[in-house]
Amino acid sequence: MPTSPPPVHAGRxxxxxxxDIREGLAARExxxxxGxxxxxxxxxxxxxxxxxITLSMAVTSAGLGLLYSQLFGSPIGTFLPYVTVGFIVWAFILGCLTEGSDAFISNEGLIKHLPAPLTVYALRTVWRLTLMLVHNLLVYLAVLIIFFxxxxxxxxxxxxxxxxxxPGLSWTxxxxxxxxxxxxxxxxxxTLLFGIISTRYRDIPQVIAALTQLVFFMTPIMWSTDILNQRFGEGDHSWAILIAELNPVYHFIQILRAPLLGLxxxxxxxxxxxxxxxVGWALALVAMRNYRARISYWV
Known part of the structure; x- marks a missing residue:
């Protein structure tokens, strides 16, 4: 006789x-x-x-922008804004990776005592990083005025x-x-995906922190792809551009940096x-489906 499918766990x-995601978005207050x-x-x-936040970003961007513009022989008037915006976007991405992996661990007390959707803690992290990015945009505005x-x-x-x-700044x-x-x-x-994984495996935040240092130097933040073309050309060494193209962080930075600088x-x-x-949201949904109910025990 036919057998019924195994019951689905109440939390899965x-x-x-x-x-959880809908209720988390609704709990914006x-x-x-x-945040x-x-x-x-x-x-x-x-x-x-x-x-x-603004002062720290201004000092870092000015110092490294002036230094690397001289090392690469780049015009300060265009290279310093390039480095500044790159740092601003990178700071947001870095925060999502490092602070996001600790999102549930750092909210242990609230998770155990506050009946709120787990998505709230992910959105709390993203909102906090957004506020920090808004503060950093003051540096961008100052640079834009100076080098307009x-x-x-x-x-x-x-x-x-x-x-x-x-092409330069325009309506784009x-x-x-x-x-x-x-x-x-x-x-x-x-934040959702890495937060869940890091709650179960506490070594993940350290791994992410170590890898982000490598990603930073491999991403065109303090250097541009023009330097690769200058060094290797576009002939037999065109593979060199893959250093940037195969790095997804480069694409994330570029979609925001390009319109802000007229690239x-x-x-x-x-x-x-x-x-x-x-792909990322598909993986996050799978993690939420399978392990959302276990977070309160893992923390």
Missing amino acids: SWARAFQ LWGHL WQDIKQRYRRSVIGPLW GYLSQPYKLQETANAIVQ ALLAVPAFVLIAANGAWV QQSWHHWVVVGGVTL
Whole structure:
């Protein structure tokens, strides 16, 4: 006689996973308040408060931008804004990877005593990082005002014959809005997925912290792809450009950096980011379906 399928565990269902995400998005007052509190608590009793975020980014970008512009022989007026925006976007991505992996561990007390969707803690992390990015955008605005004359017309990041001519700032700067929304959506699934894995395996945050240092130097943040073309050319050494193209972080940074600096728009960056978004959310949903109910025990 036919046998009935095995029962599905009460905590393992797609309906509960999607319900958690819906309820988490709906609880915007909760994760919004928690994110604000994180910023306030971090700079409590500080004289200038959250402006330390802006000051730190300004000093780092100015120092490294001036240094590497001289090392690579790049014009300061265009290379310094390039490095600055790269650092701003990288800081957000880095936060999603490192702080996201600790999202559930650091919220152990709330998870055990507050009946809230797990998505709330992921959104709390992304919202906190968004607030920090807004503070860092003050550095971008200052750089934009200072170097607007260089960025408002066609320019090169490298003064070489084979360097790409960038079109300069235009209405395409509006693409920065959907670009950030897409990056933030990826930050949410990164926080959910890595947060769940890290809660079960506590070595993962250390692994992520170590790997991000390598990713930083392999990503065109303090250097541009024009340098690879200058060094290797486009002939038999065209494989060198794969150093950047096979790095998904490069595409995430470029979809936001390009409109903010008037760089040449390349839609393949959007295609790569869109593909990563779909795959990442699929993995995050699988993790939410299978392990969401176990988080409170693992923490």
